[in-house]
Amino acid sequence: MRPTQPGWGASLRTPGCIDPMDHVPHSLRSARELIPFGVAMSANRHGRVAAVDRAAGCAYDHKLRRNDLDQSGRRWSAFLVGQLLRRSAQVVETGLTNQIDTRRGPGMASGSYCRIAVTTVTNPHGLACNFDSGSGLLPNSEYWSEIRPEGTPVALLTSQPLLDRFQHVRHALGGPPVIIVPDGEQGKSLHIVTSVYERLAAIRFPRTGIIVGMGGGSITDLAGFVAATWKRGARLVLIPTTLTGQVDAAIGGKNGVNLTDGKNLVGTIYQPERVIADRAVLGSLPEREFRSGLAEIIKCGFVGDPAILDLVDSMPTGGPIGDDLLRELIDRSARVKVELVQQDEHDFGPRRHLNYGHTLGQAVEAATGYREYNHGEAVGIGMLFAASVAAIVHGARELPERTRHYLARVGLPTGLSATVDFERIWSLMGQDKKGGSVGREFVLCLGPGIVRLTSMPDRAVAREAFRFVAGGDREAGRD
Template identity: 50%
Template sequence: MEEAVPPASATVVIRAGSATYPFTLASGQLGRIGTWREAVGNARTVAVITSRPVAALFPGALRTIAETGARRVVLEVPDGEDAKTLQVVGRCYQVLAQARFTRSDLVVALGGGTVTDLAGFVASTWKRGARLVHAPTTLLALVDAAVGGKTGINLPSGKNLAGTFYQPERVLADDTVLTSLPVRELRSGLAEVIKCGFIADPAILDLLPDPARAQAQRYLRLIELSVRAKAQLLSDDVTDRGLRRHLNYGHTAGQAIETASGFTLRHGEAVALGMVYAARLCELLTGARGVTADTQDALHRVGLPTRLQAAVSFEQMWDLMQQDKKVSPGRPSFVLSPRRGTATLACMPQREIARAAFDDVLRPERR
């Protein structure tokens, strides 16, 4: 039976260097005219970047944006990682040029993490910076992609190799979007939630929900705790030079696995595998015990994978890890979590140790 949920409202203030903006979590706000009038402000044109499936799921948000009085332009982009290409960016520029879009006009990202990555990149580079508001529609985007100002475009040689740091004016978080998500998508988002539990706030790991059940109150609390954890890490490190790099936990190997799989794995599924790999590396490099088992247990509880099923080899993963934008030779850049709620940086492991960790916990079991 679904929990009875009263209207929810919470605000986390994100401080990212010189930028300060609200992450407002309010049930049903994407369909409210007051929300959008405040967000649109004096913009004469609102360019909504979204995908066709998301546009079909949230017609009320699109309709309400049009009711603000601003001219609404909808830019439908491919679903998933196919949106994050230079070709799609070029098409967005063409539409903005035809609309005579100015820096005072507003780009709205209505969608999941790929849409917020793309829309942020487009806004940050259009005339050297247009206004931007994120309206995330997946759990992963709510707790990660829409917060912190990272944008990214994929290149043939790797994921998110082209990108900028560009903060939105606000993030409009509406927990009712979670009811539209399939279980697999909820699980993918929970990987980023679990990450925050291991690197920052262990209380998160005690609240993990069952993605197959309706537990709205629990998701609300997890979203707020995860965003607060992320906000604290990026407040003094907008450009990923210090503590913010802890947020890359599970991502160095995870993004390599995601790319090598041809994006058949969801981002969160790949990050889950990346966290298992990082946990085993932590044990091999530091002598810590129980890290892998604890990580696997948290992931099992929400139904995330803990061993590779896709045809990804160690050599593929290793080569892509070397191209990771966060990796600098001789500089600590690989995130380890020796115990819940803590994180540290280590240099990239030697190839032999890296392979041993892969063989121990990721290589598909022979049948």
């Protein structure tokens, strides 16, 4: 195999490579190992690594070197993973794996789906956690038979409007019992959780049954919490019906319910065995809700995969996004989150990079009573604020306008239009639930793919950055 990108192969096969047999464990010389982003890798007895990322259409051939393994000598190093995953080339060989690929769904007349396996997290039933992205998956009974063998109990948890809209999903599942819950944040309460428990008890729902949560982030949060706690853990499948859910909320296992003192104060990290991202359901989304999801996609471009930002730039102006482009945006964004979840499932390190833009964003939501901005719009403004901090403190002078450009490109707000008081925002940022116990945490991006976890900026810096976001200064961090 040889990459088609000029020069890249030569840069990996540098002179002075040591004999790989001196340091490659026997188990890696022949075994195939799944790593983040759904890439299959194998090391042969000659110490040459072959990698195939079928979903992205990439194949690589690489000579092992000493720093390609971690300190234990038994796992691929982050350096090698990063090198392999950040290149694009044509697939010139297939067949290294049939576990991760772009495949035609069973019984599907057309189309295919991409499966990304989350391989370092565990499901209590010993099943892999898979993210399936495609179009036309939900009404396909044969596809569902892979997930739910005949006779497996299922309970569908959704809202009434979604059930009315997607009756074909219930039909494909074989007509299981349906538990109707309120949509939105009002459904994420312990009162609603109790009512769901009582319904499950009434139908004698077993621990081995599958709870299917179909809806936006609030419903998938609720379904995840119920599954995690019903009889100490039932099987879970999530069907996100919003763009935000497909690229963010339904991936990674976080769930939670609200208390009067705040959002998501009660919750767990509990992995679903399947997340089904069917692009066909997005056609019914209101335009503003769809754009909100694009904010999370832009975030993934800044924190993990800069190629996403190039794709955003290629979007048509004022017209619909083509299915091929939407597929690539969803799949790439999902891979960013999957990689971070696999590194840090319980959210103590790199996974927190996904909080980029959320510190100010959640403060803006709260300060405006959750009425002026939806979540994606607020996160976009939060990213603009964080970019302004990077410009002021670290000299990343082009970043604020670059961020503003991408937000404008997809029709998101490029500043605060409402009159929001800085003192109120500053107070709310200090209450950010995502902060660590040692102090208030802030995710800083110095450029696409360059992310740091740091402490909150001091008050003077925050005020200057806020003034830029509010429209007072057109250029942050310039004299």
